[in-house]
Amino acid sequence: MREVIREDGVAIRQLPWATFVLILLLVSSFVFLRAERREIDAELGISLSEAEDYFRAHPYLHAPVLLESKIGALQAEQMRARHLAAQRSRSGLPVPAGIQRREQERLDALVAEAAGRLSEHPTQAWGVRAGKHRPQTLFTHVLLHAGWLHLLGSLFVLLLLGFYLEGSWGASLFAGVVVGSAVAAASVFGALVNEGAGTWIGSSGLIAGLLGAFAMRFGEGWRDPSRALVFAIGLLFLAVPLLIGVQWSVETAAGPVAMTVSSFAFVAAFAFGAAAAAGIRFAQLEQVFGRRAPSGARRPGSAAQLERALEHRVAGRLDQSFTVLSNRLRQDPNDRDAALALWDVASDLGRPAAAAPALLSVIREEVKRGDGEQAVAHWLELAEAGLERDADPALSIRIATLLAASDQRVAAAHALQHALARAQGVQGTALASRVARAAASIDPETATQAAWRALASVELTLEERQSLEALLAEALPRSAEVAMRTASVRRPTVSVPAPAPQAARAVAPRPVAVPVTDPESELLEFVESDPEPDPAQNPGPLAGPAHGGERIAVEETTKPEAIEIETASRTLEAIFAVPTEFDADGLYITASNGAKKRVRYNRIAAISVVAVSHLGPKPVILVDLILNWMSLADEPLRIIRLRGDRFDPRALAPEHAAPVDALRAIIARLLRESNATPLPDLASAKGHPFAGFDGLASYHRDVLMVDSENAEAYAWSD
Secondary structure, three states: OOEEEEEOOEEEEEOOHHHHHHHHHHHHHHHHHHHHHHHHHHHHHHHHHHHHHHHHHOOOOOOOHHHHHHHOHHHHHHHHHHHHHHHHHOOOOOOOHHHHHHHHHHHHHHHHHHHHHHHOOHHHHHOEEOOEOOOOHHHHHHHOOOOHHHHHHHHHHHHHHHHHHHHHHOHHHHHHHHHHHHHHHHHHHHHHOOOOOOEEOOOHHHHHHHHHHHHHHHHHHOOOHHHHHHHHHHHHHHHHHHHOOOOOOEEHHHOOOOHHHHHHHHHHHHHHHHHHHHHHHHHOHHHHHOOOOOOOOOOHHHHHHHHHHHHHHHOOOHHHHHHHHHHHHHHOOOOHHHHHHHHHHHHHHOOHHHHHHHHHHHHHHHHHOOOHHHHHHHHHHHHHOOOHHHOOHHHHHHHHHHHHHOOOHHHHHHHHHHHHHOOOHHHHHHHHHHHHHHHOOOOHHHHHHHHHHHHOOOOOOHHHHHHHHHHHHHHHHHHHHHHHHHOOOOOOOOOOOOOOOOOOOOOOOOOOOOOOOOHHHHOOOOOOOOOOOOOOOOOOOOOOOOOOOOOOOOOOOOOOOOOOOOOOOOOEEEEEEEEEEEOOOEEEEEEOOOOEEEEEHHHOOEEEEEEEOOOOOOOEEEEEEEOOOOOOOOOOEEEEEEEOOOOOHHHOOOOOOOHHHHHHHHHHHHHHHHOOEEEOOHHHHOOOOOEEEOOHHHHHHHHHOOOOOOOOOOOOOO
């Protein structure tokens, strides 16, 4: 197994050989000592059984401690009491003192023989016993375990902790913390328990120390689920046995031990490990002994190069300092100190762009190790220089969430916009989806832009499309709210009449303060009641190049393209209108000239619903009510066009809070009541999802089968 972890943004690939050596040592010693323990336990059992039988025959004798621990102090006392009671009941004489002395010597000899074998027991020889100060047992006790379950649990947690700690520190530092943790736990146990209270064995104290070191070393990266899981597993391994009364770490054959003693030993080892990790960080020993790839350890010349660069900078020789730091980063691209120093020098020189890649690398490392505060501070420096656009989209998305958490919402929105701008190529759809989800709680306008871009891809699955559409339903109302709040001028409504078309008429540009919104967000705008049409301003029927008489306002960026006649295969005659209400027979609309009409359901032959680009800053949803879909090819195709950015669908479907759902409900009712042909197909017409087209020409050609377009208006009777 080769270790591949990420620490401080650097890949660590090395064989954790010290961890494996320790695991192999624990397994082999357990197998060897288990066989030896069984042999000695058998001999000890025979010796103690003979002493126990002798004591049962002579219960008036004093039971040695070893025998009493096997029989039980209470049971020995009961045996003695029953013997005395029987002696009194039969008026027997007590055993003469001389005979008792010889019998006691015999019992002591039998127990002493068993005690001699007990001293050879691995637990007694290698474990830590109170009152028996043998320095070697502070290390050898880790080779003993209570059973296979204790051993396997210890090995599993040890492998997890060694995977991270040895990978970061290297074998030498890791081994030092291992030894120190074992000694700390054993020393506390030996100091707190009374003599004969038990023997400390196993590697649980060692693991407690490594767990403390892990918490201190990787405590800033708890957002990484794998690190949090490792810490939780180690904590459960230590705590659960104590909570259920299992004393794995204490051999109780020689007497009971309080649970609190084990707890104190674990706490002491944990504190030692945490202190050791803090000392390693403070002394920067990890930079000297740690092993990283490609160059985690700082080479001897690194400090000298940084010092020389600092001297150049203090002396005002910024160019020399810049050169030294650049050379240093070419040698070791992961040198954080050199990267930050290069950024400062480049900023002093007025050339921050030359150090932007180095600072981005630092920010990426800080994000990956969970140092969000530093990452945000460095990103804001980069943004102040206008260089944040150089970041890759994934980093921009991640840093945006950190910026939002630091109440830097404007900077977060800019980061998401930069990420969306670079969402191109094969990964463009996936990045746009990520931007949409990240921006949902930060910048609704960017969220809608990203969602629309992602929905334009044909590679999305049905589940992905439904998820993005649900996101749009939540983001669009907030996007429109923001647009209305920040607009410097009053938004136009559909009731404002368009001026008569003029030759070479200049189009007033959209004011800068009016934000670009999604077509469905514009559906949220309040539709005011229409004023009485002014004959002086009424341009009459849909004539001239005014795009079918569509009602526009001077604040719009551009007028829609005019419907021009090209060749005379089939023409299009359109009326642009706004729906106002339903009744039992049809749909009431307000035409662009202010006239109010009712379109009966039985007059609608087909209904086409599509999203068309290039009619404005965003795709616009068009709902075309086609009155003569089955007419001859030489007869003009007559439609009533409802633009989704010109009315609020919730006015007609108030039971729906989301405008997208309201628009779908309106379309579904029209299809149901009119029994019209859905175009391009039933699913697209119902918006699951809406079919998208790059422009009016492709939509007219591919769906309406109109080869040439006519700007002529038409009239109909109710």
